[in-house]
Amino acid sequence: MDAPAGVVYGLIADTTQWPLLMPPSVHVERLDFDGTEDRFQMWVTANGQVKSWFSRRAMDPVARRVEFRQETPAAPALSMGGRWTVEELGANRSRLTLDHDFTVAPGRPDDAAWVGLATDTNSRAELDRIKETAERWTRLDELVLTFEDKIKVQAPPELVYDFLYRVDAWPAHLSHVTRAEVTEDAPGIQHVSTETLGAEGSRQTTEAVRICFPAAYRLVYKETPATPLFAAHTGEWSLFPDETGVTAVSRHSVLLREEAIEMVFGPDADLADARAYVRQTLGRDSTATLAVAAQHAESAVRSL
Numbered sequence: 001m002d003a004p005a006g007v008v009y010g011l012i013a014d015t016t017q018w019p020l021l022m023p024p025s026v027h028v029e030r031l032d033f034d035g036t037e038d039r040f041q042m043w044v045t046a047n048g049q050v051k052s053w054f055s056r057r058a059m060d061p062v063a064r065r066v067e068f069r070q071e072t073p074a075a076p077a078l079s080m081g082g083r084w085t086v087e088e089l090g091a092n093r094s095r096l097t098l099d100h101d102f103t104v105a106p107g108r109p110d111d112a113a114w115v116g117l118a119t120d121t122n123s124r125a126e127l128d129r130i131k132e133t134a135e136r137w138t139r140l141d142e143l144v145l146t147f148e149d150k151i152k153v154q155a156p157p158e159l160v161y162d163f164l165y166r167v168d169a170w171p172a173h174l175s176h177v178t179r180a181e182v183t184e185d186a187p188g189i190q191h192v193s194t195e196t197l198g199a200e201g202s203r204q205t206t207e208a209v210r211i212c213f214p215a216a217y218r219l220v221y222k223e224t225p226a227t228p229l230f231a232a233h234t235g236e237w238s239l240f241p242d243e244t245g246v247t248a249v250s251r252h253s254v255l256l257r258e259e260a261i262e263m264v265f266g267p268d269a270d271l272a273d274a275r276a277y278v279r280q281t282l283g284r285d286s287t288a289t290l291a292v293a294a295q296h297a298e299s300a301v302r303s304l
Contacts, residue, residue: 001096003134005088008096009064011130012084015040015057019222020144020232020255023129024122026050026209026222027234036060039071043189043211045224046074046118050189050209053080064088076111079103080119096130098123129231136258142271143231143258148251149283151290155297157217157239157246163293164219164237165212167192173292176285178203188212192221196285217241229264229274231255235286248293250286254278 001008011021015038018025024044031054032039038057043050051074058067064086073080082100089095100119104111136143153160163169167190170177179195190210195203210221217239226233232255240247261274 001094001131001134002092003094003131003137004092005064005086005094007137008094008130008134009061009066009086011134012066012086012096013059013061015042018042019234020253021126021129021133023125023225023232026224027211027220043209044122045209046122047114050186050191073102076104076108077102077115078105080115094134096127098127132231133255139258139271142275143256144253145256145275145278146251146253147279147283148249149287149290150247150249151287151294152244153246153248153294153297154244155246155294155301157241159297159300160239160246160248160293161214161217161219163296164289165214167194167210170194170289173296174289176288188214198281229257229260229278231257246297248290250290252278252282252286254282 011017015028016030018028022044024046026043026045028040028042030038030040036059038059039054040057041052041054043052045051053074054071056069056071060066066084067081068083069081070077070079080100080102082098085097085099087095087097100123102115102119104115133140163173167180168182170180176197177194178197179193181193183191185191188211190212192208192210193205194208195205197203204227206223206227207225208221208223210219212219219237221235223230223233232253234253236249236251238249238251240249256271256274256278258271261269261271265273265277
């Protein structure tokens with residue numbers, strides 16, 4: 001790829017950014033990190049399913065190599081590991097290699113084929129996205145946009161969380177959500193399909209995977225796939241109780257597709273226009289959702 005080796009290594013080293021950079025990655029919870037040893041739990045899509053596991057990584061920034069091993073491989077794999085290696089080919093040229101090794105139960109060729117297909121498909125998607133992102137390294141700060149909105153709620157966090165969790169009920173309460181369908185085949189892992197109404201009257205359907213953490217009052221999500229303007233879009237609803245109530249926060253992170261700006265906004269638009277539009281539209285809808293969640297929770301308290 002046409003990018004410095006240090007830039008490529010930096011994209012691989014920071015697991016907290018993987019949901020934006022790696023198409024299969026839905027969410028990463030970093031558990032331990034001391035600069036060279038990294039332990040985390042991650043949720044990914046694999047052959048149409050959502051899988052989760054704990055991993056450990058050993059990082060060598062001098063050799064630009066990251067070795068990884070899953071502690072609890074997702075079935076049907078019995079073991080899974082490998083390494084990322086970045087080679088410097090010039091000042092702005094590098095080669096990235098991703099190796100995997102895995103095992104399945106003896107005599108289970110279908111399991112081996114399933115894991116092989118998932119690993120190969122996800123690896124190619126990851127390599128392609130890293131190449132695409134790294135080759136825009138001089139513009140990356142402008143292509144990534146992260147922001148949050150918050151409100152104060154005078155109600156217990158359980159009531160606010162309940163509203164945010166029950167997406168299927170949103171069309172009855174939110175004017176910008178016209179349809180919402182939710183399936184939860186595994187506890188805490190939701191597949192959500194929504195249709196939303198834009199300020200100009202347009203309708204947009206989005207698909208997302210949500211990971212729910214009720215004990216921590218958090219819900220994280222990733223659009224799958226993202227809209228044409230986004231290479232990736234992730235978000236989080238989080239609640240912070242204190243002695244006066246709850247602070248409800250909505251957070252968005254977006255990786256913009258620069259080549260889609262003209263198609264979406266016209267020939268005279270630039271990155272600044274796209275960033276302003278994204279901040280306004282996503283922030284508006286999130287704030288509206290938080291306001292209704294607050295009303296829902298505070299009304300329940302008053303009725304009690």
